[in-house]
Amino acid sequence: MSASVFVINAGSSSLKYQLVAVDSGEALASGLIERIGETTGRAMHQVPGRDDVVEQRVITDHAHAFGWVLRQFDAHGPDLDEAQLIGIGHRVVQGGARFDRAVLIDDDVAQQIDDLAPLAPLHNPANLQGIRSARATFPGFPHVAVFDTAFHLTIPPAAHRYAIDERVAADHRIRKYGFHGTSHQFVSRRMAELLGKPLEQVNTILLHLGNGASATAVRGGESIETSMGMTPLAGLVMGTRSGDIDPGVIFHLHRTAGMSIDEIDTLLNKRSGLLGLTGTGDMRDVQQAADAGIPRAVEALEIVAHRLRGTVGAYLAHLGRTDAIAFTAGIGENSPAVRTAALSGLEGLGIVIDPERNAGRGERCISAAGSAIEVWVVPTDEELEIARQVAALVG
Known part of the structure; x- marks a missing residue:
């Protein structure tokens, strides 16, 4: 089996994940946990060719969610050791003007993601919750942040600047950042392949x-x-x-x-x-x-x-x-x-x-x-x- 990456998309009350074989692009497993922290929750783990695991249960927090996920891999597969897991990838919505590419997550990067929360108050705090819980759950693997905004940092000033007072803009980090960058990057690469250029x-x-x-x-x-x-x-x-x-x-x-x-x-x-x-x-x-x-x-x-x-x-x-x-x-x-x-x-x-x-x-x-x-x-x-x-x- 080729090397794989565990991809995580953490929301404030949800956790979406996928184990991806890098060479083939195949999803070896995927899952979704919803209504984290609420009185009723729903958790699902899917493995191609096997019956889906669906449970209605209380999931108290993201750490609890990751515990459930590991139990599903142990009980229903695939085996993470056999999958040759090489790293954990985290979707992070807002990287500001600081992150123009994927980066290894350490305590300093985690703090910077937190510092950028005012620019994405509904997303970055939730992404960070997932990062912290995942780092505790998978301590022996590198964790990588992939930012939705990173792909758009090549946009020139004429396009990303707003015509407002420049000091106000600078003090409050007001500019065009753009989103869906991970999707746009994937499709742009695929289009080049399809066009044969x-x-x-x-x-x-x-x-x-x-x-x-x-x-x-x-x-x-x-x-x-x-x-x-x-x-x-x-x-x-x-x-x-x-x-x-x-x-x-x-x-x-x-x-x-x-x-x-x-x-x-x-x-x-x-x-x-x-x-x-x-x-x-x-x-x-x-x-x-x-x-x-x-x-x-x-x-x-x-x-x-x-x-x-x-x-x-x-x-x-x-x-x-x-x-x-x-x-x-x-x-x-x-x-x-x-x-x-x-x-x-x-x-x-x-x-x-x-x-x-x-x-x-x-x-x-x-x-x-x-x-x-x-x-x-x-x-x-x-x-x-x-x-x-x-x-x-x-x-």
Whole structure:
């Protein structure tokens, strides 16, 4: 069996994990523990070819969760010794301007992740909880932090700086950071392979469309622009997030509606996007409603597509030359209608989708034979990307 990496994505009340064989990319095992710290919890451990282990039980904290995980590996496999485990990879959302690549975690790095918590208050503290518990559970292995923001630190100042007072920006670390970087990095590398060109020669526009959504322009393997900003709220229309909005709306709601900052935060992050437009944040439900002719669902899809087309057009200008556009993540990989709408009307820019190819499944080229810019569907694999970065670092 080839070397493997244990990949961890820790949330405030959840723990998602996967044991990845680095060479083949195969998931040897995976699992999810939910509602950690609550009165009822759910834990699941999956091994290909075997029955899933699912338990309803109280999981008091992340340390307790890791204890449960180790018991499942002991009882149901695979054997971690036989899997030649070489390291533990941790997804960390916010690396600020400090971390432009994966790093070995020591006490100093853990402290810096904690210091960056004000930039990602819902994510970094939870990521750090997972790191601390995992380091105690796996003390004999190197632990590596892979940051969602790292891939975007190549974005030039003209794109990452906001036009506000520079001292205020510096004092409070205000700039565009971007997110979904691990996914964008994986897909950009895969696109170079599919096009049969060196990564350094390939320019791509990547559309990561899920409940959270972001677009990235990649030139020669480096991010030069992305749609999310200082936080994941900016950019495209998402499941429950508004995406780009005039900041004056915040002041208006505070002054005229009497809404507090926390109430506005909740509105824009949890009650907007598709949910705010249609009453549901699930694109599948919105598409079904639009197919039935329900006006607000039809309009919501038009809003989503309008924002996507504008972003693609801007990124075509930023790149100058574009080899391919790639759709990825849940909606990007599974919704032919969204892909069609996103690129509709761009035929004059050399982007033409083939309807039959678009209706298929799996990784494939969906552009027509005469399209100057190829269009692809490329399933993302953030766990594999994390595993590869861990392996490259600890080798």
